[in-house]
Amino acid sequence: MIVARHRQELEAGLGRLRWGGERVGFVPTMGALHEGHLSLVRLAREQCSRVIVSIFVNPTQFGPHEDFSRYPRTPEKDLELLKSAQVDLVWTPTVSEMYGQGEMISIEPGPVATTFEGAVRPGHFRGVLTVVAKLFHQVRPDVALFGEKDAQQLFLIRKLASELQFPVEIIAGKTVREADGLAKSSRNVFLKQSERTTATALYRALSAGHAMLANKERETSKIEQAMAQVTAAEGIDVDYLTVVSEASFAREEFVAVPARLIGAVRLGSVRLIDNISYSA
Ligand code: AMP
DSSP: OEEEOSHHHHHHHHHHHHTTTOOEEEEEEOSSOOHHHHHHHHHHHHHOSEEEEEEOOOGGGSOTTSSTTTSOOOHHHHHHHHHHTTOSEEEOOOHHHHHTTOSSOOOOOOGGGGSTHHHHSTTHHHHHHHHHHHHHHHHOOSEEEEETTSHHHHHHHHHHHHHTTOSOEEEEEOOOBOTTSOBOOGGGGGOOHHHHHHTHHHHHHHHHHHHHHHTTOOBHHHHHHHHHHHHHHTTOEEEEEEEEETTTOOOOSBOOSSEEEEEEEEETTEEEEEEEEEOO
């Protein structure tokens, strides 16, 4: 496994991997790897002859009061996991390697980036799309794999790739969960034991909404109320808990199917997001 920390090392590594028309799959991550990330690596392996993973905790997608400095970092363990998963190249640049040229130019992510995650985290998606665009230019993958876990991010990355015409195919991976339904997340390590138990309320709320859609309920506010009852019973603070259309990622008064139930909650200092898709 090649570990590249500088652009020259990346270029040299890509030169070695790319001979003879290899199909290159790329999984961007912020490290602190878990089974969710590894499922994307396996999906890449199924689709591609070469697999590249990046590990980069991107400062520009964190707000000034967010958890950039305390975001979990486990570099040695990450490299071991990626080696066992037979990854060909790991791209792990420093912040100055990524942003040394300055930050004057960025990607304007459009109106969907101001709702839900973007409303709570202003500037977040500008940072995400800018770093993903840089990574696409650096790695030049044929396929890039992202998790459904971050559904709004996935929606915007698909738009980035199609509207800016990156020659890359975007593939989505299913959300990997703990046995009790909690979506795996690098931030779960920060949950205290009591919070870890109540954290399942987010998935239970989304599942309750899903059951209502399956029972033909289409009034968004009714579904929202039912989901809010589940989190309220656990005394959890909710940023949002609603249903959006898959096509527009917008909330509508009556649910347009296919739809996605989305939610974000806070447990102490930890913020968790999750979602479930619904199609008839
Ligand atoms: P992150 O390191 O949190 O930026 O995530 C890197 C990639 O892994 C993103 O495409 C995420 O959507 C994806 N991912 C994170 N958690 C999960 C999960 N539980 N299941 C599947 N994919 C995930």
